[in-house]
Amino acid sequence: MTEKEIIELETAECFIKLYNSQEKASFRIVKHKDAPDFECKDNKGNNLYIEVTLTEDRNGDIAACLGRSDAKSPEAFKQHLEAVKRGEASIFDSVSCLQGNVSDIARERIQKKLTKDYGKNVALVVRDISPLWEWETAIDDLASSLDLHHNPFEMGIWILSTSRNKIYRVV
Numbered sequence: 164m165t166e167k168e169i170i171e172l173e174t175a176e177c178f179i180k181l182y183n184s185q186e187k188a189s190f191r192i193v194k195h196k197d198a199p200d201f202e203c204k205d206n207k208g209n210n211l212y213i214e215v216t217l218t219e220d221r222n223g224d225i226a227a228c229l230g231r232s233d234a235k236s237p238e239a240f241k242q243h244l245e246a247v248k249r250g251e252a253s254i255f256d257s258v259s260c261l262q263g264n265v266s267d268i269a270r271e272r273i274q275k276k277l278t279k280d281y282g283k284n285v286a287l288v289v290r291d292i293s294p295l296w297e298w299e300t301a302i303d304d305l306a307s308s309l310d311l312h313h314n315p316f317e318m319g320i321w322i323l324s325t326s327r328n329k330i331y332r333v334v
Contacts, residue, residue, distance in 0.1 A: 168195065171215045174290045175201045177327040178213065182286075185330065199281045211318055212285040216276060218269040218322075219292050265293065266305050273305075273320060273333070277313060286318035289333075291325050298322050298331045306333050 164172070172195060179190050190211050194202040199214040246252035269289060276287055291298070302322075311334065320333040
């Protein structure tokens, strides 16, 4: 399995566990595929398909978390502070806000997925990688900011918390 497939599988497994508990369902993953990423079935033979995407506080955070970038390293932070001292950067360039750039990036990721057609019984699961946020405070604003004229996710759009112990239904 590729690193991407491992991340998708772990995301789907965590989502299914929480979804089943919350919705009193019995889905299990039966196939890893592409677009949507997973096919699930319940005890009655009903299908649920899952499309997975990730969100980050700032562009580049996912690469840094996977060790593909040193953008979040102490050295990068020191360089940023030096640029702030020289007036070449703002201290706010390194600050994230759930009701600001964090929600904006999540909205962009969701909006991109909304342009595709995945078929019936599909849920979009957005995995958050930041340990800082409790999404329930931003879900309503995020939902109202989406253009849902074409929504291929009849089973909902969900955010899976970084700790993978909560799911938040956006739509």
